[in-house]
Amino acid sequence: MFHKEMIDKHISVNPEIQHGKPCIKGGRIPVHVILEALATGMNLEQVKNEFSPITTEDINACMLYAAFLADEQELIVQPAA
Numbered sequence: 616m617f618h619k620e621m622i623d624k625h626i627s628v629n630p631e632i633q634h635g636k637p638c639i640k641g642g643r644i645p646v647h648v649i650l651e652a653l654a655t656g657m658n659l660e661q662v663k664n665e666f667s668p669i670t671t672e673d674i675n676a677c678m679l680y681a682a683f684l685a686d687e688q689e690l691i692v693q694p695a696a
Contacts, residue, residue: 621675622676624676625673626646627693629695639673646681649677680692
């Protein structure tokens with residue numbers, strides 16, 4: 616799957632949810648919370664259990680989103696429908 620499509624499938628931004636921070640689509644879990652959990656040592660299974668119902672694909676999209684930001688690429692996330 617093309618990287619941008621993967622991000623759009625799993626991450627959205629809605630000004631009314633979490634103050635417009637990027638979140639896992641369909642919920643209120645911010646991308647930064649997932650990244651912080653991974654960075655502090657949680658593995659994929661632990662993250663999925665802690666933040667159910669997110670999927671491995673959701674987590675991968677969070678990491679891809681962070682990679683785009685780290686590379687300073689402009690990335691516009693589609694507003695939630």
